[in-house]
Amino acid sequence: MLETHFGLRRRPFPSSPDHACYYPSTSHEQALQALLDGLADGEGVVALTGLPGTGKTLLCQCLLERVGEEVTFAFLTHTHMPDRAGLLQAILYDLSLPHEGQSEQELRLTLIEHLVGRFADGKRTLLVIDEAHHLGVDLLEELRLLGNLEGNAGKAMQIVLVGHSDLLLTLASPRLESLRQRLVVRPKVEPLGVEEAADYVLHHLRAAGGSPEDIIDAETLELIARRTAGVPRLLNQVMHHALRLAVTMECPSVELECALESLATFGLVEESEAVEASTPAPPVIESPRPAPASIACRLFVAPARSA
Numbered sequence: 001m002l003e004t005h006f007g008l009r010r011r012p013f014p015s016s017p018d019h020a021c022y023y024p025s026t027s028h029e030q031a032l033q034a035l036l037d038g039l040a041d042g043e044g045v046v047a048l049t050g051l052p053g054t055g056k057t058l059l060c061q062c063l064l065e066r067v068g069e070e071v072t073f074a075f076l077t078h079t080h081m082p083d084r085a086g087l088l089q090a091i092l093y094d095l096s097l098p099h100e101g102q103s104e105q106e107l108r109l110t111l112i113e114h115l116v117g118r119f120a121d122g123k124r125t126l127l128v129i130d131e132a133h134h135l136g137v138d139l140l141e142e143l144r145l146l147g148n149l150e151g152n153a154g155k156a157m158q159i160v161l162v163g164h165s166d167l168l169l170t171l172a173s174p175r176l177e178s179l180r181q182r183l184v185v186r187p188k189v190e191p192l193g194v195e196e197a198a199d200y201v202l203h204h205l206r207a208a209g210g211s212p213e214d215i216i217d218a219e220t221l222e223l224i225a226r227r228t229a230g231v232p233r234l235l236n237q238v239m240h241h242a243l244r245l246a247v248t249m250e251c252p253s254v255e256l257e258c259a260l261e262s263l264a265t266f267g268l269v270e271e272s273e274a275v276e277a278s279t280p281a282p283p284v285i286e287s288p289r290p291a292p293a294s295i296a297c298r299l300f301v302a303p304a305r306s307a
Contacts, residue, residue, distance in 0.1 A: 007210060017057045043184065047161040051164070085104040098110060124155075124158065135161075140179060227263050238266055242262035245262055
C-alpha cells in the first residue's frame with residue numbers, strides 16, 4: 001500500500017540495518033575508513049563506539065563488505081555470555097567449527113588451531129563483536145589474548161569491538177590496561193547534522209525509486225531532521241510512520257500534520273504540538289517577505305550523494 005501510494009519500488013526506510021541503503025555521511029565515512037586503515041595496518045583490536053541508533057551495526061556490514069574475500073569473518077550480535085567458554089563457543093559456532101562437548105581449554109585450543117592454520121595459508125580471520133559494551137572485563141581480556149596470536153606477517157585474528165560509550169568505561173578498568181594500550185584505533189560515529197539528516201531522508205526516498213519533492217516538502221523535511229537530532233534509527237522510524245499516516249489520511253505527500261503526529265508517537269514533540277498542527281490557521285491578510293531558502297530547500301536541488 002505504501003509503495004503504491006508514493007510510487008516506490010520498496011520500503012524506503014528499513015526496520016533493520018541494510019548496507020544496500022547505506023548513506024555515506026561524513027562521520028560514518030571517517031569512522032569506516034579509520035577501521036579499514038587500522039585493520040590494514042595490522043592492529044589486533046580496534047573499536048567503534050557511538051550513541052544508540054547512529055548506525056554502528058550498518059557500518060559493520062559495510063566493513064565486512066570492503067575487507068575482501070580472502071578474509072573469513074565471524075559476526076557476533078549477542079554478547080550476553082556467561083563466561084569465557086560461552087564466548088569461545090559463540091566464535092566457533094559462527095565460524096562453523098565444532099563447539100559442543102568441550103571444556104573451556106579445549107574450545108580455546110580448537111579456535112587457536114583453526115586461526116593459526118588459516119594464517120599459515122596466508123588467510124586472515126576477522127571477528128566483529130556488536131553490542132560489545134555488554135562484555136565484562138574477563139571476556140575482554142580473553143579477546144586481547146586471542147588478538148595477540150601472530151606470526152611474522154601479522155595477526156592471526158583481528159577483532160572489532162562495537163558498542164555504546166559504556167564500552168570505553170569498561171576498558172578503563174586497571175585490569176584491561178594492556179588491552180587499552182593496544183587499542184589505538186577507536187573512532188566514534190556521530191549523529192548527522194541537520195543538513196545531512198535531511199539529505200539522508202532524500203537519499204532513502206530516491207534509492208527506493210521515489211521523487212522526494214513529490215513526497216515531502218522542505219519545511220516538513222527540516223522539522224523531522226531537527227527533531228530526530230540526526231539519529232538514523234529515529235529518522236527511519238519517524239519517516240516510515242509519517243508515510244503510513246499519509247496513506248491512512250489519503251494525503252498525496254507527507255504533510256506537516258503527519259510529521260508532527262509521527263514525531264509525537266516517538267516522544268519527539270509534545271502531543272499539543274501535533275494537535276495544534278491539525279487546527280486550521282486563520283487566513284493570511286498580507287503575504288510576508290519571502291524567507292531565505294532553508295537547509296532542506298537547498299537539498300532538493302543539490303546533487304544526490306553517492307556511496
